[in-house]
Amino acid sequence: MKNFRVLWIPAVLIVMALALWWWLSHETRTTSASTQDPALAALLKDPAEIAKGHYLATAGDCVSCHTVQGGQPYAGGRILPTPFGNIPAPNITPDPDTGLGDWSFEDFWRALHIGVGRHGELLYPAFSYTAFTKVTREDALAIFAYLQSLPSVHQPSKPLGLSFPYNVRTGLTAWRALYFKPGVYAHDPAQSASWNRGAYLVQGLGHCNECHATRGTWGGTDSKAQLSGGQIPALDWYAPDLSTAANGGLQGWSKQDIVDLLKNGQSSKGSAFGPMAEVVASSTQYLHDDDLQAIAEYLQSLPPRPKPLPDSSGFNSASLVASGQEIYAQRCANCHGKDGRGVPDVYPPLDGNSSVMEPSGINATRAVLLGGFPAVTQGNLRPYSMPPFAQQLSDAEVAAVITYIRQAWSNHAGAVQERDVIKYRHTPID
Amino acid sequence: MPQHNLMHRGSLVARAYTSPMKTTAVLVRLRLVLPWMLPLVVLFASGAVHADQLSVPDTLQQRIAACTTCHGLHGEGSPGSGFFPRLAGKPAGYLTLQLQNFQRGLRKYAPMQYTVRQLSPAYMREIAEYFAAQQVPYERTSVPELAPSVLQRGEQLVTTGDPALKVPPCQACHGKALTGTEPVVPGLVGLPYDYISSQLGSWRTGTRASAAPDCMAEIANRLAPADITAVSAWLASHDVPSNTHAQPAGSITPPLSCGVLDGRGNGA
Numbered sequence: 295m296k297n298f299r300v301l302w303i304p305a306v307l308i309v310m311a312l313a314l315w316w317w318l319s320h321e322t323r324t325t326s327a328s329t330q331d332p333a334l335a336a337l338l339k340d341p342a343e344i345a346k347g348h349y350l351a352t353a354g355d356c357v358s359c360h361t362v363q364g365g366q367p368y369a370g371g372r373i374l375p376t377p378f379g380n381i382p383a384p385n386i387t388p389d390p391d392t393g394l395g396d397w398s399f400e401d402f403w404r405a406l407h408i409g410v411g412r413h414g415e416l417l418y419p420a421f422s423y424t425a426f427t428k429v430t431r432e433d434a435l436a437i438f439a440y441l442q443s444l445p446s447v448h449q450p451s452k453p454l455g456l457s458f459p460y461n462v463r464t465g466l467t468a469w470r471a472l473y474f475k476p477g478v479y480a481h482d483p484a485q486s487a488s489w490n491r492g493a494y495l496v497q498g499l500g501h502c503n504e505c506h507a508t509r510g511t512w513g514g515t516d517s518k519a520q521l522s523g524g525q526i527p528a529l530d531w532y533a534p535d536l537s538t539a540a541n542g543g544l545q546g547w548s549k550q551d552i553v554d555l556l557k558n559g560q561s562s563k564g565s566a567f568g569p570m571a572e573v574v575a576s577s578t579q580y581l582h583d584d585d586l587q588a589i590a591e592y593l594q595s596l597p598p599r600p601k602p603l604p605d606s607s608g609f610n611s612a613s614l615v616a617s618g619q620e621i622y623a624q625r626c627a628n629c630h631g632k633d634g635r636g637v638p639d640v641y642p643p644l645d646g647n648s649s650v651m652e653p654s655g656i657n658a659t660r661a662v663l664l665g666g667f668p669a670v671t672q673g674n675l676r677p678y679s680m681p682p683f684a685q686q687l688s689d690a691e692v693a694a695v696i697t698y699i700r701q702a703w704s705n706h707a708g709a710v711q712e713r714d715v716i717k718y719r720h721t722p723i724d
Numbered sequence: 725m726p727q728h729n730l731m732h733r734g735s736l737v738a739r740a741y742t743s744p745m746k747t748t749a750v751l752v753r754l755r756l757v758l759p760w761m762l763p764l765v766v767l768f769a770s771g772a773v774h775a776d777q778l779s780v781p782d783t784l785q786q787r788i789a790a791c792t793t794c795h796g797l798h799g800e801g802s803p804g805s806g807f808f809p810r811l812a813g814k815p816a817g818y819l820t821l822q823l824q825n826f827q828r829g830l831r832k833y834a835p836m837q838y839t840v841r842q843l844s845p846a847y848m849r850e851i852a853e854y855f856a857a858q859q860v861p862y863e864r865t866s867v868p869e870l871a872p873s874v875l876q877r878g879e880q881l882v883t884t885g886d887p888a889l890k891v892p893p894c895q896a897c898h899g900k901a902l903t904g905t906e907p908v909v910p911g912l913v914g915l916p917y918d919y920i921s922s923q924l925g926s927w928r929t930g931t932r933a934s935a936a937p938d939c940m941a942e943i944a945n946r947l948a949p950a951d952i953t954a955v956s957a958w959l960a961s962h963d964v965p966s967n968t969h970a971q972p973a974g975s976i977t978p979p980l981s982c983g984v985l986d987g988r989g990n991g992a
Binding site for chain 2: 363364571572575629637640641664665666667668669670675676677678679680681682684685686
């Protein structure tokens, strides 16, 4: 009887997938016949609409993925590495041959809202339509107007770096059945307008959950674990939990701290570095203050998290902590302070820092190895930087100092061992 | 031609990473730490440090610890090998261009690419100007023992070039005194043998590149491997002139088309 029940699960999934496939192909057939009406054409040329779209495209940080290092903005070519293979971002400038020049708004809306390409093909969720589906049609139109106003760049898309079975797009039907629920953001009448705006930006255009949640074997995120932090696949950074409540990754962050980090790249609780520095530099620093306040209000409403389980590895970190404390005094205390409190607006505190405390220890390890600059923003044009210690400290020394930092002051995170440092010393930068 | 002459910086670094206990690596580490301790000593001596509040100087030097840790407080580089190249006194335009090239991925060296990724054009320019303005005496560095004929070949390449290989003389762009040409051509004197040969190697392997048409990539690929040894050895053993300033802008006519020189040249 039990086995019989288990067999029903894949059967139901297949039926759901087929239904979705039918619905999608039906959708494609009906909408591609529609022609662009003159009122819509005029709106797409309207400077106010284009300016609105520019702002929204910035909020969505479209430019980050759709621009290759050193290349023309929005002309595509940047490779998104995933555990399944490399996915190049396409050219979204209005070039008719290699970009969106021949696209109608309906084509764009289908891509953004239901993750279906112009020829009815299912799009890979590296394009975060799982989040962009929440964007309203009105906002999508403005974004489309902006993209169509960009200078045309002729740059053919790079070939997909996926091998079998991941290069078979129909395989996405099952993935979508599991992880994708199309639908514009639903206003929550129990919450304030500002909260709703924040939720709309975070869940939709901001696609924060794409990094700030744990991904399963098939690359999907658990809808129950929204914004609860996770390791970014193939990038080897940890995007911390964003809850400011008890046991949250941002526990103790005020609204102002969140606004400061998104606007200036640093707050009294920590600095944006690694991939988040890029997000701040190309996206969030340009958001209006009321939108930043809205995002902060929404994040502050995220629920408390369960208390982390006590370390059951049986690893004794006492000797690591002792040698780490010495290294800290020599190498770190000069800037971050003996008490780990840092220097306001200059060097981030390490006591209570979400990137120090995150469960994997990757962020602290890589920050120590790579050093570098936090985001350069209008509010912090010449940031202070951190020396890279890869050339100065051995793997054992890095493990020791990070373990000390993770357990000093009010910090209470697990040890980082030499073998963990070895793993991340040579990780590629991209 | 010994293989190690062509070894590019990436593999040199990998070697140091993986054998941190080797004596050379320990020495490198010591050299890196010493300049760091200097500001500490100064701070303590001036009584600027309070027990409860760290005092952070509002200087560019303090802000760019990510750079000076390896390249030295004054951009002196790591002595001897040029493992971390000297930046002091190089033309600001050249240094800015190198930062941009790392940012664009034309130059490939992961730690540098990561470090410069976030920098704005204005900040990169300011950092470049800081190092360009530093005056640090040049040091004579060791050169492998080579037959006099090798050094003669090196001198020939530097002063007259090799028409058969279509290689112009280094002096044609890098200046009569080989101290560089404003704004973007670096000097070649006072640089260690390992540094020059590894850069020419990087141009051949594509880990170092500049805006197209990339004249230096062209030249490095026209050179025979033995020529790289010869030219690097001659340059590294050449006396540094008393005036190390770069020649003024506009004082050269590049023999090749160069993207960094606005594509001027006869396109040879």
